[in-house]
Amino acid sequence: MSTLTEPATGPHTGSRSADLITRLREQENRAALVGYLPVGYPTVDRSIEALKTLVDHGVDLIELGIPYTDPVLDGPVIQAAAQGALDAGARVRDVFRVVRELNDYAPHVPVLVMTYWNPVLKYGPDAFARDLAAAGGAGLITPDLIPDEGADWIEASERHGLDRVFLVAPSSTPERLRLTAGQSRGFVYAASLMGVTGVRNEVGSRAEQLVADTRAAGAPNVCVGLGVATGAQAAEVGRFADGVIVGSALVRPLLSDGPLPDDEWAVRLTNLAEVTEDLAAGVRSARASAPADTPAGAKTTSGEAL
Amino acid sequence: MSDVKLSDVSGPYFGQYGGRFVPEALIAALEELDTEFRKAADDPQFAAELQRLHREYTGRPSPLTEVPRFAAHAGGEQGGVRVFLKREDLNHTGSHKINNVLGQALLVKRMGKKRLIAETGAGQHGVATATAAALMDLECVIYMGEEDTRRQALNVARMRLLGAEVVPVKIGSRTLKDAINEALRDWVANVETTHYLLGTVTGPHPFPEMVRQFHRIIGEEAREQMLERTGRLPDVVAACVGGGSNALGIFNAFLDEKSVELRGFEAGGEGIESGRHAARFSGGALGVLHGARSYLLQDDDGQTLPSHSVSAGLDYPSVGPAHAWLHDLGRATYEPVTDDEAMEAFRLLCRTEGIIPAIESAHALAGALRIGQAAAAEGRTGPDGQPLLLLVNLSGRGDKDVATAARWFGLLDGADNVAAEELERQEGRG
Ligand SMILES: Cc1ncc(COP(=O)(O)O)c(C=O)c1O
Secondary structure (H helix, E strand, O other), rough: OOOOOOOOOOOOOOOHHHHHHHHHHOOOOOEEEEEEOOOOOHHHHHHHHHHHHHEEEHOOEEEEEEEEEEEOOOOHHHHHHHHHHOOOOOOOOHHHHHHHHHHHHOOOEEEEOOOOOOHHHHHHHHHHHHHHHHOOOOOEEEEOHHHHHHHHHHHHHHOOOOEOOEEEOOOOHHHHHHHHHHOOEEEEEEOOOOOOOOOOOOOOOOOOHHHHHHHHHOOOEEEEEEOOOHHHHHHHHHHOOEEEEEHHHHHHHOOOOOOOOHHHHHHHHHHHHHHHHHHHHHHHOOOOOOOOOOOOOOOOOOOOOO | OHHHHHHHOOOEOOEEEEEOOHHHHHHHHHHHEEEHHHHHHHOHHHHHHHHHHHHHHOOOOOOOOEEHHHHHHHHHHHOOOEEEEEHHHHOOOOOHHHHHHHHHHHHHHHHOOOEEEEEOOOOOHHHHHHHHHHOOOEEEEEEEEHHHHHHHHHHHHHHHHHEEEEEEEEOOOOHHHHHEEEEEEHHHHOOOEEEEOOOOOOOOOHHHHHHHHHHEEEEEEEHHHHHHHHHOOOOOOEEOOOOOHHHHHHHHHHOOOOOOOOEEEEEEOOOHOOOOOHHHHHHHHHHEEEEEEEEEOEEOOOOEOOOOOOHEEEOOOOOOHHHHHHHHHHOEEEEEEEEHHHHHHHHHHHHHHHOOOOOHEEEEHHHHHHHHHEEEEHHHHHHHHHEEEEEEEOOOOHHHHHHHHHOOOOOOOOOOHHHHHHHHHHHHOO
16 A cells, blocks of 8 residues: 555644644544535535535534435435435536635635545546645545545545545454554544444444544544434534534435425525534533543533533 | 466456445455455365256256357358357246356355345346345345336246345436445445345456356356367357346356457447447446446446446446456457347347347347358358357346337237336336
8 A cells, every 4th residue: 555644643734624623622622523415405506505504503524425326325315415416417516616615604614525436536536636625625535435446546635635534434454444544634434333324313332442443543533424413412422533424414404305495495404503503512512521531721611612 | 467367367456447446334344255255266165066056956057059040140041150059048047147146145155144135137136146045045135226126027026936025226217226226235234244146247346256257157168068069169259248247257268269259249228329328338438336447337427327228137337347358458349239139139039949038138149140240241251161150148038028028029919008008108217
């Protein structure tokens, strides 16, 4: 494997997501809330409104999905939104416009693009990295690209200073955890359970161990996703993870069978804001009741932030 | 690389194709499978057990049948072209698919997994998998595009008779590619107890290599049978190419024989210019789908394009990475055959030889007609003016396709035809 990367440590790593996660850990003693929505659902303009709603109500980091015809790591909710976005004419290049608008709106919120590999391969990994960096994007999350197959992407992301978020799963061997931790930049995405995205009643019981193992394998930042839907779950995960990733639970309030009139869309945004606030409260309460295990000088926020 | 025989090249890459473009969650299972596959390959007991099943259960070796009345239409009126069919249609369950299924099922037994999942298009792979599950007492779930459950209803019933659960997939284009998506999602969630019995030479490593390995018996038998029957190797080998397993299985024994021309026939659907086809080598470009880098039907954004074919088994937007590699090497050539051409060849084989082929296999038969007719027109022969020997892989039988053929040729009357037209109208929407 390539020896391009050193695990990121300390502040100002050049990684926007790592810097943010580090700051939240050190200054607020909490996990980052990472919120997913797809570009172009139900339309590009409305997806921008929904993303701004996430930012306004407590999401720290945006995971922006590129809709894809064959999303094998997504469950029914995100599949439906991706299909809806494609049916409405969403294009890959729309992602750059959305990233740019989000950056103008909230420069402090890093935007990572979540994409299956083929759209990037088709665009050209270097051209994609160049255009994403130019738009102000922070990097990529690649659910079906493992570091072993990622030489082109590792090179392009280095050249353009972008984060590379690879995934680990409860089935990953210690050897693969080391490989993935070493090749990731920003954070490592730990799948809380064996499965696809979706809203579930409980977070995988293997998540905490996986986070510990991934850290031991050399990853400074490990965020947990798959199945987190409620503030209570966010609090549970936020206790041990550096970030809590939520997708289906944010997409679900937006799903509809057909185009919505403005007033009904406004109701959907209100619902989305409520779900987001619940999750944001979750990550903020996660460590408040635990014995203060904070770096010297950092103050706990004891939930009063909300 | 230079002294490795083409027939023995191993994964994960075939040239620039292949690889493992799948979620990390599956990597441990793929590693386990790869290890078990390689252990089994060195284990004479595994080989003996598979051989016993081939002989006593599947009915191998499958016969080689010369078809002179069919050959007469392939430029062979004067005996200048001889056509031989490798009769995979006579295998238990009706197609070549059983070869791979029995091999993988034995591996599953060794790994101690209790549950099989599989995708199916035409239903042949699903039937073969359900069969092996019944034989070896394994739980079995088959994913099948809703569109395909309709056009291959008979095979849905067969799978259920065999005790499998058939899950119609109602998202995307509702065909084979979507069935594979759903099977992969199931596998990610249940990988610790479940084996994904992938049905062709696509997917992440080690599937392309492993499935080739379990089908190479087709070519090895055919090679012996041709030598025995004619005293020499065939001049041309023809096969249909969906994912590419039957084609690779028969090609493999001839890859290192420079004199043998290898011709693959993919689904030209309603014609390349119509956009409704599954001709990856005519209309596709480098891409990644379902774990492998290969030729892919895709749009400018890298979104998978829906494929189309009268045969469900060829209706897939990508193709096995080994075929992409052989194509680029120039070792094999790939051409589209339209629905119309395939159905004409289908009828011709029924009428001239009393053999009803699968519509998939009819694409190879149409290819054989094309090759034979061109040879006759050009005065091409075998060596020293001997007849041209054409070996065609008859990958499956047409029982499952009788309803489609009856509609295509208008063989039903009255009320039946009205029902058939209604069905066709619904299918047309895809
Ligand atoms: C009879 C028959 N031939 C061919 C195929 C195509 O598959 P492959 O290209 O892997 O041989 C199928 C697939 O369902 C089939 O049933």
